[in-house]
Ligand SMILES: Nc1ncnc2c1ncn2[C@@H]1O[C@H](COP(=O)(O)OP(=O)(O)OP(=O)(O)O)[C@@H](O)[C@H]1O
């Protein structure tokens with residue numbers, strides 16, 4: 001292990017026990033820079049921690065991100081303790097900075113935070129079985145349900161308008177009109193696909209604005225690889241990657257998990273024949289999620305969970321296509337038409353979801369009856 005003096009001085013400022021024995025980069029993440037630190041304790045035992053540089057290109061106010069993370073993790077810890085669940089290894093714990101605070105500024109504009117290491121755990125990028133996806137659904141559902149009594153006004157809106165579908169539709173229209181990369185003429189049908197669904201996809205923001213569904217603490221990045229699973233049993237242990245925790249809707253978290261995890265293909269599959277919603281995976285995730293949220297979410301939220309899947313898929317299609325029209329300024333691309341391929345893949349997934357909409361509602365309704 002060689003660690004440079006800059007990293008060493010950052011580590012020094014956290015309240016870690018013992019002597020640093022090992023530091024290695026964890027390469028699985030895409031957004032943050034992550035290290036695993038191992039400390040030797042006086043009694044010969046070792047203790048591991050995660051050290052992460054917060055991506056301050058995405059998050060302009062990292063201290064607000066950390067305030068959200070701190071509040072939410074403490075709330076979950078208290079909820080678990082009240083319910084007789086040992087929170088150790090089940091919820092992230094922020095390591096304090098010596099002298100107070102929860103984040104270290106490194107002098108170069110970088111911000112760092114540390115967590116207890118979730119032991120004996122792994123993540124997966126692809127769903128391996130319906131049973132595993134049910135576990136993931138239960139973990140995100142439990143996250144939602146533990147936070148159902150959280151005072152939402154305490155949370156910062158760290159990415160304003162993140163799921164403001166109406167604003168996203170407006171931004172999309174502007175990209176079409178400006179057509180800076182001169183690509184609009186080549187994708188007329190794709191633009192029409194997005195345009196024709198603009199109004200109906202604002203359903204969740206409309207329900208929130210009308211007060212039909214409440215604002216909830218929302219994870220906002222409910223990909224399967226943000227749940228740590230027991231390395232042996234595969235049991236879901238802990239929801240991680242809490243940077244995008246904000247006020248939102250439970251439908252977003254449900255929907256994005258389905259969009260990403262219950263698709264039969266990767267996000268940029270070009271053979272659209274292969275892109276579909278896997279109804280077995282949909283049912284499995286829904287079962288886990290609804291079993292752990294049925295007592296906490298309102299009947300209107302539960303009944304409308306499938307809307308989340310449609311809206312999240314639509315938003316992604318819209319954003320990929322807008323970025324293609326903008327000349328690929330937001331998402332990293334591997335080849336010139338990458339964003340267009342991603343957009344078409346999401347449009348195909350959405351088309352399939354629309355065809356299976358009744359099935360999704362029937363499945364969700366049956367699960368709601370079973371668990372309420
Ligand atoms: N507390 C923890 N304990 C053990 N491992 C962790 C912990 N936090 C993060 N990790 C590991 O580091 C990886 C990256 O973490 P995280 O998801 O927070 O970062 P990210 O860069 O935002 O990832 P993403 O690619 O999802 O955007 C995780 O996949 C996991 O393997």
Ligand SMILES: [Mg+2]
Nearest residue numbers: 029225226241
């Ligand atoms: Mg992650």
